[in-house]
Amino acid sequence: MSKVVSHWSADAVVLVAIGAVLVLHLLGTRFMSAEAKRLGQPRPAGAGAQAVAFYCGLCAVLVALVSPLAYWAGHFIWVRSLQDVLLAVIAPGLIVLGAPWLVLARGASCLRPARVAATEPGAGHGRAGHDGPGSPARTERSWLAWPVVVTVAFNAVWLGWHLPGPYDAVLRYPAAGAAEVIAYLGLGIAFWLQLIGSRPLTPRFPPMSRFMLVAATVFATSVLAMVLMFDNAVLYHRYAGPAHRVLSVVSDQQVGGSVLFAVALPPLIVVGVALCIRWLAAEESEALNAGFDRLLKPRASAWPSRPGLR
Numbered sequence: 001m002s003k004v005v006s007h008w009s010a011d012a013v014v015l016v017a018i019g020a021v022l023v024l025h026l027l028g029t030r031f032m033s034a035e036a037k038r039l040g041q042p043r044p045a046g047a048g049a050q051a052v053a054f055y056c057g058l059c060a061v062l063v064a065l066v067s068p069l070a071y072w073a074g075h076f077i078w079v080r081s082l083q084d085v086l087l088a089v090i091a092p093g094l095i096v097l098g099a100p101w102l103v104l105a106r107g108a109s110c111l112r113p114a115r116v117a118a119t120e121p122g123a124g125h126g127r128a129g130h131d132g133p134g135s136p137a138r139t140e141r142s143w144l145a146w147p148v149v150v151t152v153a154f155n156a157v158w159l160g161w162h163l164p165g166p167y168d169a170v171l172r173y174p175a176a177g178a179a180e181v182i183a184y185l186g187l188g189i190a191f192w193l194q195l196i197g198s199r200p201l202t203p204r205f206p207p208m209s210r211f212m213l214v215a216a217t218v219f220a221t222s223v224l225a226m227v228l229m230f231d232n233a234v235l236y237h238r239y240a241g242p243a244h245r246v247l248s249v250v251s252d253q254q255v256g257g258s259v260l261f262a263v264a265l266p267p268l269i270v271v272g273v274a275l276c277i278r279w280l281a282a283e284e285s286e287a288l289n290a291g292f293d294r295l296l297k298p299r300a301s302a303w304p305s306r307p308g309l310r
Contacts, residue, residue: 007068028107054098060091075243081256092188147194154191168238207279214272228257
């Protein structure tokens with residue numbers, strides 16, 4: 001038991017970062033609830049479920065970086081695959097589902113001096129339009145306008161960190177490990193923002209175009225998983241050591257590829273299916289509306305009309 005407990009990591013940077021985000025979210029939730037109550041406004045629909053999703057995303061980050069999973073990820077490739085999926089797919093997806101942007105912004109504004117907040121451009125109008133210089137709406141019109149670029153960047157980073165050189169460098173250099181975590185979380189959140197709505201941000205592409213982004217990512221992840229599963233050569237030499245006395249490194253790689261198939265692909269496939277259903281529903285609705293328009297539109301008479309005849 002003591003051996004298992006000793007494998008928990010008390011990474012101060014991770015704990016402080018997660019704690020700061022959690023405090024900001026709790027402060028923002030408290031002040032927004034108090035403000036809505038003072039103005040007699042109802043609580044936004046789904047706010048509780050969004051908060052739960054956001055907190056689950058933070059928990060996924062903690063599990064990946066602080067729990068014994070982080071320790072064993074340095075010894076077994078299949079555990080490293082699980083850690084990568086948590087950081088690049090699961091945690092970002094839950095965070096985007098949690099839509100924490102307005103709440104975090106409100107929490108951050110509560111910590112700033114009142115005089116500074118009152119003199120900022122657009123102060124007092126952020127809740128209505130969110131169109132200030134750093135507002136979510138303005139942000140949406142800038143970097144979120146390139147879904148293809150974001151998707152390509154995410155897949156390039158996702159595949160690039162699985163190349164033998166960068167993959168082994170994470171075990172040797174702490175800076176490389178930190179860069180990998182930041183890249184996974186940052187680009188993972190940016191990628192999920194292209195697929196699903198996260199109030200007040202909305203995806204720029206229609207459902208079928210978003211489905212193509214998901215399909216490209218599923219294809220890239222499937223190729224990576226198949227390379228790990230069917231390659232009989234040792235790809236990650238830093239994992240060769242005493243931990244693989246029973247399970248060989250090649251077998252460990254193959255199990256790691258299976259983890260990618262079993263854990264990384266299902267969330268993407270679910271989103272892809274949902275986008276297809278939404279696209280089909282929109283097409284059916286459009287066809288139905290067009291049919292009603294044809295039925296209700298007055299038809300031109302087949303009889304020739306002459307002046308003076310009624």
